Amino acid sequence: MALETIQIQEKLVESFDSVVFEFKQERDLFSFEVAADKITAVILFLKNDPTLRFHFLTDLCGIHYPDNDEEHQFAVVYHLHNWYENKRIKIKTYIKGENPEIKSISNIFLCSNWMERETYDFYGINFIGHPQLKRILNMDEMISFPMRKEFPMEDSGRTDKDDRFFGRTTDNY
Amino acid sequence: MSELLLPPEHRYAKRIKEQLNEDGSELSILNLGPTHPATHGIFQNILLMDGERILEAEPTIGYIHRAFEKIAENRPFYQITPLTDRMNYCSSPINNMGWWMTLEKLLDIEVPKRAQYLRVIVMELARITDHIICNSILGVDTGAYTGFLYVFQFREKVYEIYEEICGARLTTNMGRIGGFERDWSPKAFELLNTFLEEFPAAWKEFENLFERNRIFIDRTVNVGPISAEQAMAYGFTGPNLRAAGVDYDVRVSQPYSSYEDFDFIIPVGKSGDTYDRFCVRNAEVWESLSIIRQALAKMPEGNDFHADVPDYYLPPKEDVYTSMESLIYHFKIVMGEVPVPVAEVYHPVEGGNGELGFYLVTDGSRTPYRLHFRRPCFIYYQAYPEMIKGALLSDAIVILSSLNVIAGELDA
Numbered sequence: 001m002a003l004e005t006i007q008i009q010e011k012l013v014e015s016f017d018s019v020v021f022e023f024k025q026e027r028d029l030f031s032f033e034v035a036a037d038k039i040t041a042v043i044l045f046l047k048n049d050p051t052l053r054f055h056f057l058t059d060l061c062g063i064h065y066p067d068n069d070e071e072h073q074f075a076v077v078y079h080l081h082n083w084y085e086n087k088r089i090k091i092k093t094y095i096k097g098e099n100p101e102i103k104s105i106s107n108i109f110l111c112s113n114w115m116e117r118e119t120y121d122f123y124g125i126n127f128i129g130h131p132q133l134k135r136i137l138n139m140d141e142m143i144s145f146p147m148r149k150e151f152p153m154e155d156s157g158r159t160d161k162d163d164r165f166f167g168r169t170t171d172n173y
Numbered sequence: 174m175s176e177l178l179l180p181p182e183h184r185y186a187k188r189i190k191e192q193l194n195e196d197g198s199e200l201s202i203l204n205l206g207p208t209h210p211a212t213h214g215i216f217q218n219i220l221l222m223d224g225e226r227i228l229e230a231e232p233t234i235g236y237i238h239r240a241f242e243k244i245a246e247n248r249p250f251y252q253i254t255p256l257t258d259r260m261n262y263c264s265s266p267i268n269n270m271g272w273w274m275t276l277e278k279l280l281d282i283e284v285p286k287r288a289q290y291l292r293v294i295v296m297e298l299a300r301i302t303d304h305i306i307c308n309s310i311l312g313v314d315t316g317a318y319t320g321f322l323y324v325f326q327f328r329e330k331v332y333e334i335y336e337e338i339c340g341a342r343l344t345t346n347m348g349r350i351g352g353f354e355r356d357w358s359p360k361a362f363e364l365l366n367t368f369l370e371e372f373p374a375a376w377k378e379f380e381n382l383f384e385r386n387r388i389f390i391d392r393t394v395n396v397g398p399i400s401a402e403q404a405m406a407y408g409f410t411g412p413n414l415r416a417a418g419v420d421y422d423v424r425v426s427q428p429y430s431s432y433e434d435f436d437f438i439i440p441v442g443k444s445g446d447t448y449d450r451f452c453v454r455n456a457e458v459w460e461s462l463s464i465i466r467q468a469l470a471k472m473p474e475g476n477d478f479h480a481d482v483p484d485y486y487l488p489p490k491e492d493v494y495t496s497m498e499s500l501i502y503h504f505k506i507v508m509g510e511v512p513v514p515v516a517e518v519y520h521p522v523e524g525g526n527g528e529l530g531f532y533l534v535t536d537g538s539r540t541p542y543r544l545h546f547r548r549p550c551f552i553y554y555q556a557y558p559e560m561i562k563g564a565l566l567s568d569a570i571v572i573l574s575s576l577n578v579i580a581g582e583l584d585a
Contacts, residue, residue: 027278028427029519056405058521059530061545077532079519079547086426090519111408114555122242137235137584146243153240153247 003085005030008052015045022092031090039076039093040103046080046089047108054080054089057105060115062123065094066149073097074125078105101126104133122147185221185229200228203566207236211570213310214580218558218569225565230558234551238584245544249509250276251350253544258344260548261582263306264299264525265345266335271522273348274429275531279518280350280485285477288352289431290468294365295338295347296430296522297461297468301372302331303525304412304454304461307577311451312383314574315392320382327375330368337361351486352479365465373462380455390448397560397572398446407556410549411527413576416453417445423523435467447575454577485511509539526550526577550582 005025012020012032020042022033034042046054059079065072072094081088095102104127106113116127117136124145127133135142144151189200206217215236221229241256248256257268270292277284284292305328309321332342337360339347348354383389399409404417414421420439424432440456442449479486487506488499505511515537521530527549534543553576560576561569 026517029517031517057408058528059519059532059545059547061532061543063534063543077545079530079532083421083426088519090517109408110406111552111555114551118551135235137238139235146240151243153243 003051003082003087005087008087008089011049011052012042012045016042026090029088029090031092033092033094036076036093036095036102039078039091040105040108042091043078043080043105044108052082053084054082054087056081056083057109057112057115058088060105060112060119062119062125062147064123064148066097068094070098071096074100074123076102076119076125095125099126100124101128103128104130106130121145124148183219185219185231188221194223198224205566205569207233211314212573214578214583216573216578216580216583220566220569222566227561227564227566227569230561230569232554232557234554235584237580241585242544242546245541247540249539250511250513250541251506251509253541254348255344255346257546258346259581260546260585261303261525261529261550261579262343263579264303265343266295266299266347267303267522267524268529269345269347270296270430271520271524271529271531273350274522275518275520275533276350276485277480278520279514279516279533279535280482282351282480282482282485284352284430284480285473286431287473287475287477288479290472291353291357291478292348292430293432293435293468294465295335297464298331298334298365298368300461300523300525301458302328303577304458307525307574308383308451308454309379311393311447311571311574312389314571315389317382317386317389320379324375324379327368327372330364330372334361334364334368337364349479349486351482352477354479354487356476356478362469365469369462369466369469373459376455376458384452384455392568392571393448393451393575394446395444396447396568397564397575398444399556399560400445403556403559404445404553407559408552409527409556410553411524412453412457413445413450413553414527415439416442416449418443423521423528427521429520429522434471435464437464447571450575511539513537513539521547524549526579526582527553546585548582548585550578551585554578554583 009023019035019038020032024031046052058081061077063075074095076093078091104116106116114136116130119125120127120133121135121138122145185202192200201222203220203222205220206212207215217233219231220227245253245256254269254272257272258265260268305324309324312320335345336342338357339345399417401417401419404414418441420441422439437460440453442453483502488502492499493503513535515535517534519530519532521528529549530547532545533541536542560572
């Protein structure tokens, strides 16, 4: 019997109550939100529960929402996949803007090691419990976190390009 | 060795001081890369070695990091394909098509069957070139140069087909939202048919050269094996995972672009070693050829090569000069002023190396709010230190080429 999204939702609500919320079907992807402090427990449950069996971490990445309120400045997105039932889910967690931190899932999924390092590298999100949280793609000497929206893509002192003529504005990040 | 590459307080330096072997020999550090001709790409690995055995490895990546995700946040949607080209540059069309399919999923665009089949053909050609490169370079690393030179001619033939389809060879920037930028010319089909006639014999010869070759078998069997459990834990997908015996393939599990219409098998290996990876890729080339033949045979009549979506698909240039409506659409598309819903989509495709995913978050503006590429190389390369532990230095090179880590995709 195929794994239905309603089953996933019921099981999660039964075990975690209000920690999981905002269940919705986004095109072909079933998604929901999890309170940041319970993320490891929820992911561990999803991985080990005998009916859910989300045993594969497809993707992990961060998103910056500078326009949100202070508690929802950053999001970490997890894509899990159950190959037995061929079911994908997306989990989103919001974290605060000042010193963003979240528990690492690197002891649940080995492959999340570098993905978390990448997210740290780009957004400065501190993954608590990560074995080696340091920059991965950018150089160690860098002090800023380049994927944050306030970080300009180009040198603002450039004069050889005038993007106004192409429908772009200088702050169109 | 410069301090940047190996600072004096490196943990290996300490270990060398502490560990003294009985025969008086001591451990050594070898800095492999970043630009070493044997690594085919920019990979740095600091190896702790006991004689010729690797005890530990520490990879450093990011040497060709070009911040594609950041650039993508500043580009209209149709300007992002050239970025995807430069990820896995051995199979650019797969990346291009994956990106267009992500957008089509976002915009709910139904692509005509014929365009879907054309996409399947070009994606399978890309897979073939990807595997040609990986397997023939693996041959080079084990000392067989001839096979490489021989099959590389056929990569050229495939590039000529690309050239006929889109005008470019390596970084193809192929396709548009809803299909292709132009219909395939008769010449493209002619080249494709010639390729289908000539390539199988050459590939058979290439296989014969290696598959039962004593030297090759000695160099690859049981070199860099990885178990299925470990491969899955490390996030392996694609041929490297299938070599370990797991038949996961996005083309079958979530068929896109009408892959469900074709009959093909997923070749799997057993031990996940270098030899199995080689054989799985070889077998996949045959499957790809069969898919291309099926697509040609089943190709629907007509000349549909794109969906009818004037909001996103550029009108023919001659109409732009003569009709008002086309001019408006042309202007709006070029300026990036196209209607885009606020949504989040994830679209996976089976790339040359595994599941290539596009996670796109839009806020209704002209550019993506966030675009994340799930790059298979980036995810499975973290298993490399584990895989070369205890291996010889020359094996490490062979394992790296058999994993087919493409620097462009690794660093994005």
